[in-house]
């Protein structure tokens with residue numbers, strides 16, 4: 001009998017464990033990597049399910065469970081970690097009038113509720129001692145955070161000093177750091193011009209900005225704050241509202257949208273008003289926060305392990321639309337992952353027309369029983385690529401409705417049998433060296449800025465040369481002939497010459513970047529640098545065992561295995577041999593790996609713009625600093641000169657002309673440094 005019960009319980013126990021793992025990972029991706037994978041709603045639903053399961057199985061209690069602690073953004077280096085005087089908690093979420101009513105029911109009767117906007121940035125805790133800003137801590141893991149005061153001091157609306165007699169000895173003011181919409185769009189435009197990855201939303205952009213090691217760049221990007229909570233000993237005021245008024249009088253940026261409400265009706269009216277009106281605000285908001293106004297009542301209500309009982313968030317529904325699913329197609333990514341794509345009847349969503357959205361993976365299609373002809377919910381969420389989040393109920397069970405299409409068993413591009421790695425949701429095409437998008441993806445990676453930095457060989461040109469049969473792998477690049485390239489439509493003699501110059505210059509790219517450029521799975525830029533430091537030539541690396549590789553910082557068994565396998569593949573060895581013959585740097589040369597130091601640029605402020613043939617932007621930045629100069633992101637009167645590459649940003653060029661700032665080419669700059 002007992003056995004029978006435990007067998008029934010088993011799947012739920014497994015579900016509990018799986019949910020813990022999934023939510024832990026989602027927290028990490030959200031807080032540390034700034035790459036959200038779940039929508040807030042999905043996250044909350046999974047968290048609720050986990051809470052229920054944990055209540056069912058008290059013997060599985062674990063203090064490390066995501067239900068017991070808030071997500072953590074720790075993990076970035078370079079900032080002092082400081083323990084919070086008061087833990088920085090999260091807020092419980094609600095999505096409906098019913099949930100708000102339920103929360104209100106647990107409060108003392110006739111309670112006053114302060115309604116505020118819920119700003120979608122990241123929380124910050126400002127410490128003031130004798131009126132002076134002494135620390136600015138991120139939430140971190142809720143118990144300790146990173147002190148990012150140098151970056152916070154770049155925000156004009158945050159006072160460094162409050163010169164007033166009524167300021168207490170110590171107080172802490174908490175709020176949200178945000179990148180306003182206009183700044184976010186400018187930043188992404190700039191990043192697009194410079195071929196850097198775009199930020200998915202202002203929250204991610206603000207988070208990335210706050211963790212930069214360069215306050216000047218932070219200042220340039222233009223963060224702002226809204227403050228919403230004062231805490232400390234012997235502070236003035238008996239209510240939350242009074243405290244915020246006081247903070248406003250001391251010069252802090254407090255929102256004008258705060259309202260004291262006396263009933264759920266009033267709260268709902270506030271929500272209804274701001275759900276529309278928030279679209280006119282300069283910053284992103286994702287809900288409303290309700291707080292008990294009276295501080296004595298707040299204290300009585302107290303806290304759970306993760307959230308105050310005296311406050312709750314109401315989340316606005318994400319903007320979504322229903323539209324017809326016309327067809328499912330399958331896209332092969334650069335790493336061979338197959339993504340099912342919903343081809344939709346075009347629909348307006350958050351200001352753009354959407355006609356394609358990701359269907360995630362096979363399990364998603366099966367679980368929702370998705371078929372062409374269905375009406376699907378599509379959302380933009382925080383990500384740039386729209387996604388399908390659900391299926392509308394079918395009105396009829398029309399027998400003509402096509403059945404759920406089966407996931408292809410062969411690659412739609414090259415026909416190879418697909419494989420699904422155990423534990424992964426995605427199907428993959430294993431034909432790395434014979435599948436067109438993978439071949440082109442490898443070449444695109446090889447020529448990219450941070451790898452071999454070959455100018456003039458963009459996505460379209462690679463596609464063209466691939467189709468002409470001139471480019472099949474990275475070694476073919478070094479066999480390209482002027483006449484072959486120049487003979488192509490759209491590619492004249494001039495661009496052929498540029499391309500060949502870029503290819504020639506790439507032969508000087510140092511060993512660590514060559515290693516990164518090879519595109520060994522999971523060997524990113526930083527890992528490649530670390531490996532190249534330990535193995536200073538390809539000949540030594542080629543014979544390294546997985547065990548030896550694992551001794552390198554950042555190299556785990558999976559990466560080690562990938563490297564060993566790479567060198568076992570005869571096709572790779574052939575390519576490497578051709579690359580060696582072409583003259584690529586397969587060992588660390590002294591001159592190429594080290595930047596020389598001098599004070600030739602002492603006192604000069606230099607702006608880098610455009611793209612370069614001989615070194616990457618990061619290398620030029622390093623050179624400027626190593627020679628005593630300062631890097632700056634924007635052109636001003638103080639700019640000494642601009643290091644101008646190809647395709648310099650038009651805004652910068654215009655500004656330089658207006659201010660009479662001179663432009664130096666790559667060659668002139670290198671000449672200057674001798």
Ligand code: IVH
Pocket residue numbers: 089090091116117118119120121122123124175176228229289308311313
């Ligand atoms: S009060 C102890 N008020 O939302 C409670 N939080 O999801 C302190 N947030 O970590 C938070 N706007 O970063 C509060 N008006 C507001 C807010 C707000 C945004 C953020 C905050 C918090 C998160 C919880």
